[in-house]
Amino acid sequence: MELSLPLDYAGDPRQAADDVAALEAAGLDAVWVAEAYGFDSPTIMGYLAARTERLKIGAGILNVYSRTPALIAQTAAGLDAVSGGRALIGLGASGPQVVEGWHGRAYDKPIGRTREAIELTRRILRRETIDHHGITDMPRPGGLGKPLKILARPVRAEVPLYVASLGPANVRMTAEVADGWLPTLYIPEKAREVWGTPLAEGAARRDPALGPLQTVAGGLLAIGEDASALRDLARPRIALYVGGMGAPGKNFYNDLAVAYGYEKEARLIQELYLAGKKREAEAAVPDEFCELISLCGPASYVRERVEAFRDSGVTMLNVTPVGPEPAKLIETVKSWL
Structure with missing residues (x-):
């Protein structure tokens, strides 16, 4: 690799x-x-x-x-x-x-x-x-x-x-x-x-x-005993793509989040983001989503x-x-x- x-x-x-x-x-x-x-x-x-x-x-x-x-x-x-x-x-x-x-x-x-x-x-x-x-x-x-x-x-x-x-x-x-x-x-x-x-x-x-x-x-990379907290840095990007890259019904990244099993969360993220509530949209991103697209934590x-x-x-x-x-x-x- x-x-x-x-x-x-x-x-x-x-x-x-x-x-x-x-x-x-x-x-x-x-x-x-x-x-x-x-x-x-x-x-x-x-x-x-x-x-x-x-x-x-x-x-x-x-x-x-x-x-x-x-x-x-x-x-x-x-x-x-x-x-x-x-x-x-x-x-x-x-x-x-x-x-x-x-x-x-x-x-x-x-x-x-x-x-x-x-x-x-x-x-x-x-x-x-x-x-x-x-x-x-x-x-x-x-x-x-x-x-x-x-x-x-x-x-x-x-x-x-x-x-x-x-x-x-x-x-x-x-x-x-x-x-x-x-x-x-x-x-x-x-x-x-x-x-x-x-x-x-x-x-x-x-x-x-x-x-x-x-x-x-791949994704974010951080190594250290407290590095897992850095996964939260993925939230703005996930919220932008799932919530803001397209309109309702025409957002490929939102469709992907739904396919991953985050249907309810994807809908909420998009509603918040398109309403201009970006911080709330970021907070609505599931912790698991941030973790699984990242490489952050102990070695x-x-x-x-x-x-x-x-x-x-x-x-x-x-x-x-x-x-x-x-x-x-x-x-x-x-x-x-």
Whole structure:
């Protein structure tokens, strides 16, 4: 199992790059750069590529609405070139709040768009001449365009493509065609119950040449006798996603909380959050939810949590170190892997 870190898209990216470089020396294997409606991730990824030597650098994630499939492929090729073959490209449909509210695009055909982006990115990286007609037409019918292939020669013909997905149909597609999976709010003890069937169905249709599906998941990391109290730091994020990322009936994270068995709590969190009562929404997050998505507590307990994630199929543990010595935390967990 590899060890990675999600890089916050807020704050000072230069300071964040300094921190990541130090964690690379401590044994960190990869970093994932979020985007949402903050800084764009490819710019930060390029800067990280210049500041690091060994670390894999992932987009976590690029949405498939604000960029065409061709631009996604160009971005993958460019990042792979400047990093010397260390790029990982996370893709996803994001959600209506970002796609429609920030990018002004209609949130339609999310699974089809993601599948098409994967197919076309791979074809472009192989330097195929693209004549494709689907959700995106390349070239557009009736215009002056003609089928083209990428001018540059990519460092790798196959840059790993990961997908952030939660719903059964999207997870099924991910297991079928993606190189890796980026679930969020991941509870290892409940993963098989929620996603076991779609993962198995997708895997049954998977091209063996792709190899096994890689899974990236984790949470807050803190080690110490009193570190269990730090699990409460997960509350704002859980409340934001379960309560505020979407409208009633159109919130994928709320649906996930329901699937985990927190139906009553998920409804209450959303009602409070959408009413502007964020503190109350955070307080309504079940203690168990905070505990199971985190790795916080005495060393022996955290090691058990690491094994729980591994046993559930996680191949890259994605942690957020909490405390004054993040490099030491990374070194400790890396020694267990």
